[in-house]
Amino acid sequence: MxxxxxxFYNHHKSRPSKKKAPDQFAAAFSPTKPLHEIRxxxxxxxxxxxxLVGDHAYFRVGKMARKKRAGERSRRHIRATKxxxxxxxxxxxxxxxxxTMEDLANxxxxxxxxxxxFTECCAAPRKKGKVVVKKTRPHPVIQVGAISxxxxxxxxxxxxxxxxxxxIWLFACQAHVDVERVFCxxxxxxxxxxxxxxxxxxxxxSLNDLKKQVRDAIDRGE
DNA sequence: TGTCGCGAACACATTGTTTC
DNA sequence: GAAACAATGTGTTCGCGACA
Numbered sequence: 601m602x603x604x605x606x607x608f609y610n611h612h613k614s615r616p617s618k619k620k621a622p623d624q625f626a627a628a629f630s631p632t633k634p635l636h637e638i639r640x641x642x643x644x645x646x647x648x649x650x651x652l653v654g655d656h657a658y659f660r661v662g663k664m665a666r667k668k669r670a671g672e673r674s675r676r677h678i679r680a681t682k683x684x685x686x687x688x689x690x691x692x693x694x695x696x697x698x699x700t701m702e703d704l705a706n707x708x709x710x711x712x713x714x715x716x717x718f719t720e721c722c723a724a725p726r727k728k729g730k731v732v733v734k735k736t737r738p739h740p741v742i743q744v745g746a747i748s749x750x751x752x753x754x755x756x757x758x759x760x761x762x763x764x765x766x767x768i769w770l771f772a773c774q775a776h777v778d779v780e781r782v783f784c785x786x787x788x789x790x791x792x793x794x795x796x797x798x799x800x801x802x803x804x805x806s807l808n809d810l811k812k813q814v815r816d817a818i819d820r821g822e
Numbered sequence: 823t824g825t826c827g828c829g830a831a832c833a834c835a836t837t838g839t840t841t842c
Numbered sequence: 843g844a845a846a847c848a849a850t851g852t853g854t855t856c857g858c859g860a861c862a
Contacts, residue, residue, distance in 0.1 A: 667855070677855095679833065756834060757854060777845065784835075791835050796846090825862085832855075840847075 614641035665755035678760040680798035697765040705740045719743040749787035767795035
């Protein structure tokens with residue numbers, strides 16, 4: 601099949617002339633033009649592949665965004681608050697907001713090789729056809745930000761990878777509330793209210809833990 | 823046993839209002 | 843004018859029953 605596709609795609613008669621058939625020439629990689637209206641093999645193949653990749657990207661991001669029904673605690677699906685009525689809710693803990701970009705990059709790379717490759721094609725510079733990593737704005741970091749935004753865009757509850765830690769960090773930096781709102785709209789971070797709710801949850805948990813330790817120490821006569 | 827569809831519950835983002 | 847708080851709309855998640 602690989603040989604057949606190559607032969608079709610690279611055959612000189614599969615390419616429409618830009619002057620004689622401009623509409624056919626423009627149909628290459630088109631995401632919308634009906635395939636049965638494309639008479640030449642090369643643009644038809646590229647149009648078909650474009651839609652195939654687009655649909656698959658939609659499917660893969662959706663899969664990453666969905667919450668797994670059962671299994672281990674999911675860092676991606678953590679809640680800032682809970683009132684106890686919902687079962688199996690993972691409420692935020694301090695460990696959830698500790699992360700490194702390197703860890704997240706490795707996580708995304710292992711979890712979805714296709715999406716990592718796809719975003720690398722968008723973000724990474726190349727030299728002689730090979731991907732190179734720049735010192736300033738290294739593309740894996742940008743890929744992590746993009747994939748995290750894609751996931752949050754598809755599911756607002758799947759914000760634990762980067763959105764929630766970033767929201768808390770913005771609060772800690774005393775970022776202006778307008779900055780928080782813009783970052784939230786871009787899908788980079790959770791909203792100001794969610795970040796505050798998460799911090800309240802975290803500090804309440806720590807306070808209760810401290811009170812318990814003090815009571816235990818008093819009981820032991822220390 | 824797994825999938826689908828539905829309605830209710832829930833957590834969240836957004837926007838408006840109040841307070842300092 | 844900015845931050846804090848409250849109200850409201852949105853859309854995901856959950857639980858359940860029906861069905862294959």
